[in-house]
Amino acid sequence: MDQQLPQTPASPAPGQGTPSAPGYVTSPAQPALGQGTQPGLPAFAFPTGQHNKVHHSYIWLSPLLGLGAALVVGVLTSIEDIVKGFMFAGDAGFSLLLILLFVVLALAVLYGIFVGITALSYKHLSFVFDETEFSLYSGILTKRRVHVPYARVQSVNHKQSPIQRLAGVCTVEIDTAGGASNKAIKVPYVKLDVGEAIRADLFMRKAYSLAAEAGQPMPQFMAPGQAYAPAMAGSNVLDEAARDMGVGDFRGLYGGSFAGLEPISFERRLSNKELLLASISHSSVSGMLAFLFICIAAAVVAMIFFGTEILIYAAFVIPVTFMSLLIAMFFTMATTALSYGSFSVRRRGSRVEVERGILQRDFSGIDVNRIQSVVIRQSLIRKLMGYCEVSLGRIRASSGEEQNTQANLNAGGLVIHPFLKLDQVDGLLNSLLPEYIDRPTSTQFKGLPVVAFRRGILRRCLWRNGMFWFVLLTIVFQIGFNLVFSSATAALGSEGARLVSLLNVSCVLIYLGFIIQVVLIVIGTVWWKRGSGFAMTEKYLALCNDGLGTETVYLPRQKIQDVYTRTNPFQKAAGVTTIGAVTAAGVQGTTSFLWDVTEEDGAAWLDWLKPRTQQQAQIQVPAQP
């Protein structure tokens, strides 16, 4: 509370559309940037060149995380001593008190040390708005200065962990043009309104620096708070709960002093139904089924090995298994509901903004020109319900600490709706991204040739199925084992016979699993053959991979880095090829591909990307099926 903005502009009540605060509208006569006093520029929240500190909660709050970790490690490593202390102490109450006292003391000392370190680093941590770039200074021994020119700022995102919520602070992440070599800049622990101010300042300064570079007149900005009255249509229970809890305090959602530079032209939220169904469908059904199958298999094996007496234990095991399954499902549902609670996606000027989360709060924005792809994804359960998830592909900067960004590249996309009815997708995209209005329609997709089905079955069931090769190995192993033991059984007696039967039953279970998997694959392949296809229009490529899950990708022509075809000898014999397109989405780029289109389609696919500067007249749009 005691951290004040250098210049706090008048903050009108949310949604009332009060007239502009004086400092924010610029006079028409504009000098170029970098002329000392800059009379024509608006009053930025942060004066140029001033070192700004982050919030003091950085000192006392951020060590709590380390303290928690230390506590867990400490308890785990000394658990034996603790137990011993309880067991052998003559006076149990006294020793318990001693232990508690010791723990509290140790924690206090540790906390003190941590606070000392963060206080040192706080002293050297500051951010500066210079004439042409934003800099973050940090480091106790090794001094670091990370700077980003305003023109290269692409998005400014906010994150708020539950612990940061205690102090009402958030972490600001500044994304630059991206690519694996660019790291995101993080300004930790600033008050929410300061975070807003950083964002507003960065975008205003970016606009000015771009205008100055191009020699254009300086842009005019809207005053804060003028932006819009939030339309609460389609909001859900969690939204209201969030508002009551004072959660939604990032820009403009429930009002706020820094409403942004441009008005919101479109906003969409989750309805109660969408939030609930999204949470339910998010729990991984296939994982649960696999778990159940393993449980049953284990039970059968145990029955063979120990005889039917084991069934007595089923009375305990079955309820426990189902309980744990239920708990796991409930847990994933709850986390999904919390992470999509008070979800909102909006269009502000040329940017798409997404804000979500009850406990951990996330705000992400992306300029429409920076969108690499539009992805519409259906898992099996969503497909059966007729719903899908819509996300935008974006370039991610690798952030040093998070090594797992590679693992969940799909999660790198910006989800603009977690659970949307399929027939509403066009409506959402057309309002949110009018630029994509002439993307291919479903009638423009071209399907796969007949031969693709046979090849698909063989490829998915056999050649590219790890389970198939495992089953082959199992068969060889089983035959060998039986041959060896048929001669040795007499010597081993009943023990040996039981061992052999156990092995054979396990093998049969593996074959059963394989058969179930093959059935699923065949169903998926039938759907794949029916629904998959690609489309090429003047400005877009589209690829649809159907199956048990469906993924449709729309790629704008400007964002396609290269296209390729790959043909293996079997494909060559069948006259088909794999087509693919590469965009820069994700950290290392993303490849979208489709197996087994005809060679002619492959050639057209390659031709499509060739620049049309000279041959504008000869664009070939594929024949509609």
Next chain:
Amino acid sequence: MYSTIKRNLVSERMPMKALPANQLDPRVKNVWRLNDAIWITVVMLPIIICFFVMTLFPETATIARPLLIIGFIVWVVLLIVWLVVLPPIRYARWRYEITPDYLDIAKGIFWRKRYIIPFIRVQNTDTRQGPILRAFDLASVTVSTAAHEHEIPGLDASIAEDLRDRAAELARIAREDV
């Protein structure tokens, strides 16, 4: 088998699309040979030496002698495949073409790949020259987009520089075309 051959004949007559016009510099075959010979030797030699040392001791000699012979045979076979069989095929399949607008690459012996890379997407173009390439007065050109990197190995050094400069020029003047 029959259908494979027939299909190949058909596609000989009606090619899917004319292959890119340019081939690599023929000297690149020698670069590949030298490079692969070094790698194969680096991998195989320690194994062979190990077996050879084992033959010197009477306890292990009986096991090591056949192993030594097998090691030698494997080494020779690898050398024949990578030095005699593969380079001409790889060379014949590796083609590229630089039009004013895009780079066209076709390569691959079993998995035949074809790439189209518009120059307006090219972020930077570098030439590289390792010690082996330098010995043959060749250079390789790498063309990077925002997502991937494509390498054309073994061009004549002057051609490589010409390509690099042209790509840089095109990337500078290119405007969005749609």
